[in-house]
Structures are given as structure tokens and as C-alpha cells.
Amino acid sequence: MILIDPPMWPAHGTRFSHLVSDHTLAELHRFAAAAGLAERAFDGDHYDVPEERHGQLVRLGAAPVSAGELIRRLRNSGLRLPARARPERVQAVLTSRWQNLMPGQPGLGAELLDRWSEPHRRYHTGTHLLDVLTALDQLCTPSPPPAVTALAAWYHDAVYTGASGADEQASAELAAHTLPATGLPPDDIAEVVRLVLLTRSHSPASGDTPGALLCDADLAVLGRDSAGYARYLQQVRAEYAHVNEPDWRTGRSAVAKHLLALQPLFHSTVGAARWESTARRNLERELHALAGGGTPVSSP
Incomplete structure (x- = not known):
């Protein structure tokens, strides 16, 4: 499933959400490509998404979850990238x-x-x-x-x-x-x-x-x-x-x-x-x- 947390991570004068998959990286990249996200927005296990794109991605099928829930499901999927x-x-x-x-x-x-x-x-x-x-x-x-x-x-x-x-x-x-x-x-x-x-x-x-x-x-x-x-x-x-x-x-x-x-x-x-x-x-x-x-x- 594609998941997105609230836009709460400040950078570059705006706030960012994290877009992840709790199933496969291939699923994540296909969704991101279809949504028009730039490849450079990918950061190892997630895409950084500016606040203004959050609602659009939810409408496209990303499930809104809390930041804690997103991290938990990403970790349980085995896709969490170590520091x-x-x-x-x-x-x-x-x-x-x-x-x-x-x-x-x-x-x-x-x-x-x-x-x-x-x-x-x-x-x-x-x-x-x-x-x-x-x-x-x-x-x-x-x-x-x-x-x-x-x-x-x-x-x-x-x-x-x-x-x-x-x-x-x-x-x-x-x-x-x-x-x-x-x-x-x-x-x-x-x-x-x-x-x-x-x-x-x-x-x-x-x-x-x-x-x-x-x-x-x-x-x-x-x-x-x-x-x-x-x-x-x-x-x-x-x-x-x-x-x-x-x-x-x-x-x-x-x-x-x-x-x-x-x-x-x-x-x-x-x-x-x-x-x-x-x-x-x-x-x-x-x-x-x-x-x-x-x-x-x-x-x-």
C-alpha cells in the first residue's frame, strides 16, 4: 500500500510529507512516476513531497497516516533504510x-x-x-x-x-x-x-x-x-x-x-x-x- 504522512517536516521554506510503500519499492516508484514526482525527490526509502502536493497524492490513492504509523509500517515491511x-x-x-x-x-x-x-x-x-x-x-x-x-x-x-x-x-x-x-x-x-x-x-x-x-x-x-x-x-x-x-x-x-x-x-x-x-x-x-x-x- 502507498502511504503518506502529514506535511510536518520543514525545509526550503515549506513543509514536506513522506511518501512510502509498505509492500515494494517498485510499487512506490510506479506510483511516484504516475503522479509526476521527480526522481530526485526519492531518498532511499521514501519520496519527499511538498505540502501543496499532499492532497493530490491522497486523491490519487495514497493512504494518509500519522508519521508514527508510516515509520512503523515501513520498518515492518523491511524497506526502512538504516542510517x-x-x-x-x-x-x-x-x-x-x-x-x-x-x-x-x-x-x-x-x-x-x-x-x-x-x-x-x-x-x-x-x-x-x-x-x-x-x-x-x-x-x-x-x-x-x-x-x-x-x-x-x-x-x-x-x-x-x-x-x-x-x-x-x-x-x-x-x-x-x-x-x-x-x-x-x-x-x-x-x-x-x-x-x-x-x-x-x-x-x-x-x-x-x-x-x-x-x-x-x-x-x-x-x-x-x-x-x-x-x-x-x-x-x-x-x-x-x-x-x-x-x-x-x-x-x-x-x-x-x-x-x-x-x-x-x-x-x-x-x-x-x-x-x-x-x-x-x-x-x-x-x-x-x-x-x-x-x-x-x-x-x-
Whole structure:
């Protein structure tokens, strides 16, 4: 259900309501698009709505509830975004990480962060980038990840339109175009490009340690607990809110089958130990729900 609380949150000379769904993010984005709300009004788990739009949205079908009720139902749905995952917090952490990785290159870092913050993104956001970088840390502990591999993580979804294969190609081309100005050696740039392209298949060759690290970090989301995996599915479905349900189920089933067919799914020793069994269990449950007409994007 679409819910809206009273306009009571002051900002920019007016008061704002919060518009949410207690069912799926895809439902929320479809309603917002139909109502003409700008994508930039979305803030992780809700749309900020100025006071003058409140009555119109209620007439369009949003159920008016108290602020407390809205938060309670959002939390119970599993769609409440934790404070640590708020865009402003993620942005600050990523800015610090970029400074450590590429000191003296703040302009390029800002350009990449702008790309990761594009309003049409729902899963492939700065939060996903930070999750990949964090997973790289876990895979490489106690040593830091190789700088070139971390740089490939920054570029691997820098271009995202939802076109599988084409996005990775465009992201690799972006790296090839922008990195020479940083003074990075040509061999390192070529390695960043190779690693970004490898995320199309997530199938590094035997002995390709950098490829295994990046692919495992990119797929670490599959090994989340059930609540985390449900949120991941919510976000991916929201990126394809324009796709009808039957087509979504067909396409997503193909993705799940492809991932389950990867042998192994995780190529590093640490990645396999951390995520393999849980990831396969999550994918099998998702595939079963998709085949049975259930709702695999619902929170447990």
C-alpha cells in the first residue's frame, strides 16, 4: 500500500510529507512516476513531497497516516533504510575512500560519485559501490586490497542504464578515457579495463586472483542473510519498475539460473567460505518463488 504522512517536516521554506510503500519499492516508484514526482525527490526509502502536493497524492490513492504509523509500517515491511546506508553518509565515506585511493584526483572522484548517484539508480548506487569495496576489504584482510582492483570496483558500474554487457563495456571505456590523465601507468589502466569487463560474466580464469577478488566482491550481496537479500531484490526490482511482472519473472529467472550455473559461484577461498552456501540457498529460494508465482521481492 502507498502511504503518506502529514506535511510536518520543514525545509526550503515549506513543509514536506513522506511518501512510502509498505509492500515494494517498485510499487512506490510506479506510483511516484504516475503522479509526476521527480526522481530526485526519492531518498532511499521514501519520496519527499511538498505540502501543496499532499492532497493530490491522497486523491490519487495514497493512504494518509500519522508519521508514527508510516515509520512503523515501513520498518515492518523491511524497506526502512538504516542510517548508515543513507546517501549522504555513503557519499562521505566514499569521498574519504577515494582520497586514500587516488590522492590528488578529487575531480575524477567527484565525477564518478556523480555517476553512482544518478537518480534512476535503485540498486547500482553508491551503497552498492561501498558494499563492493567493503567486501574487497574482507577478502584481503589483513592486507588492503590491491589499488588497481579497488579502482576497477569504482569503475565497474560507473555507467549504468540497465543494458547488461553494454554497461560494462561503456564503464570500461570510461576508465580507458579518464585514467590516463591521472598519470596511472598504461599497464595498470589496461588491468582496470580488463577487470571491469570481467564483471559481465563473473567467470575469472583459474589463477586470476584480481579477477576473483572483484567478481566475488561484486556478488557478495548474494550471500546476505534473508532480510538483506530481500532488500537487494526490492532494489533490483525497483530498477526495472517499468517492466511488467510476467516479463520481470522471466528475465530474473534467467539471471538466477545463470548464477546458479556458475561453478564455482565464488572463486576466492575466503569468498567461497563466506558466501557460497548462503548465496546458493538464496538463489534457489528466489527461483522457486519466481516459478511458483510467489513474491520473491517481499521481505521475510
